[in-house]
Amino acid sequence: MLLPTTYLRRKFRTFFMSDVPPSSTLARLDRSWNVKKTLKRVQRHKWNLYDVQYLLAFTIACFVFFVVTEPGVFVKLAIAALFTLALLVPITSQFFFPFIPIGTWLILFYSCRFIPADWRPSISVRVLPSLETILYGGNLSNVLAAHNNSVLDVLAWIPYGLIHFGAPFVCSAIMFLFAAPGTLPVFARSFGYMNLIGVSIQLFFPTSPPWYENLYGLAPATYDIRGSPGGLARVDGILGLDLYTSSFTASPMVFGAFPSLHSGCAVIEVLFMAYVFPRLTPFLLGYVLWIWWSTMYLTHHYFIDLIGGAILSATVFYIVSRNLLPAVQMDKASRWAYDSVDMGLRPSTKVRLTKEFYVEDEEWAISSSVESGNASPTDSPSSEWEIETLADNDESKAPLVSNTASKLQLPRYNESYNEKFSEKV
């Protein structure tokens, strides 16, 4: 007996879609291939200050286009054309539009090796060891790397070399399936901007990692020096591969110790996952401690780099979680169970998506106004914030909150949602 797709589809439906509200289309994706739709959307868009982010992304893309020499002009043009096409076709654009910050980060990271050395700022070799020793009392990364054996090597390799690269995809898939609709695009944007800020800091404040100190002492560095796998060379030996030695030697960012994006990625993933699954928080924190240990054990980062990455991620997450992130409703099993979504933690920032989304569809507008009462804000983790803001809204604060809220909102985001969901009915 074969496993037909209809069988799989049925299984999927019984697992995820058993408690779908009958008329909810909130979780559905846009399946249109019509480019005109996107163009119409752009035409109707009201431009505002937050669209500067796309100008920034475009500027970085242009810079990368002219700096990178390795793939030829035609390949670069082809990539640019493909990405533009992916943004234009609605079915792909719903994925590639939130992907813009991540894409910008990836191409900027790749272009680093092509930036001429005389454009770059001077490398600091001693600042990070100084900060680590003075603020934390000792060279923590040295302490952890002092004693090696193959069991520890493998234990360090698992989060650093495996989970780190797989986790963004796994977290995205889990968030897409189980969190409120709209969580994944917010995660993608936060992840992308966090990494983009991180790489920018690495470019403007180049610092040497601990393996440099081990290889060359505290001698002055040049941009001619190639990357080193650090402790991952031992892992290559254990695995019998030449995976990390070759890739880290050819790394485009050799002097990018601060901030640690291994730490940054881990922390932002953990914060989002803990937001969606609060019960998993202890395990998730354990993962952060594990990957921190492994980065120092493999001599890739100082402790201060890890703190830098964590602070960057925490800041991005707090901005996003208070203003943009859809609230989790604990009684909902999957994205298909949601019939309404609240965004952000402050009541004035909240947008009832049901009302906003289906404003064009009269039939839906009526049914949503009836059904939006199903949402249970008391189950969401935001309830305590609501109480807080309600409590101090009584006097002079209220107008200010709404003022800042309207400023802080990302209307482009709302609109993309508005479009995405309203036109698929």
Added chain:
Amino acid sequence: MMQHDVRCIIVSGPSICIGGRAGTRGSSPQPRREPAAKYLSSIIICLHHPEVFLVHPLPIEMLSIVPRQYFLGFIPLAAGAELITVFGVVNKASGIYGLLSIFTGHPITAAQLILNIVSLLLLPVFLYALHNVRRQNALPVVAFSYIYFVDMFANLAFTIYFSVIWFRVFDVTEATEVGKDTSSSLDTASERGLSITIIVLVLLFKVYFCFALFGYARMLVRKAGLRADNGEGKFTKQLQFIMLAIAPSFWHRGGRRAGKGRMVNTLEEGIEMY
């Protein structure tokens, strides 16, 4: 930052009074934004009648660095306090890694050992504080801000101690040539300058964080209506008295007048009298 907490000076007849929030006592729910000219006129009035400063110390509170609603001027104080606590938790995790040196056999000094043990002991305290900062529990947040205050000074002492040791050996380590030209690297003097600048900035931020935590604690205390004398439970009552009686003029408006100029022998007596 203080645009909605404007102290206005009202000239009514011969007497001058300062105080009251603009717009809060009026009939309209919208606070009136005070025009710049009004600020100027109030300053002029204060110049002519300096006694208003003596009677009402409110303008000084206006200049205070302790934030009242916004952390760094634009982040809501609750979120700011949460971020400060998260930064604290992340920093205290260094104790775990420092103490791993016992297993790796890396030699550490007594000062390092003490710092690491203190960090490790404070880690659960900070985690518990994070829980309470999120839930806006006034009394634990007040206690945490005191702990943060003490921890800040301890950190300052450790920082000075370790930097003295570090910079003594900083210049001694000889630079050996690696590449052909060393022009793309900072020279030792500027690296030292950069390190000192960053450390001073970190410490200044820490001081501001401490002020912000106290500001958040004060916000919660005023919201919950806590006073030095209305604690519940034996231990909590004493703790609340100690913490809120230290600087009553900070925690409450005009809180200084109570219990002034009298001696008390026991805590219970003090709470009663207060």
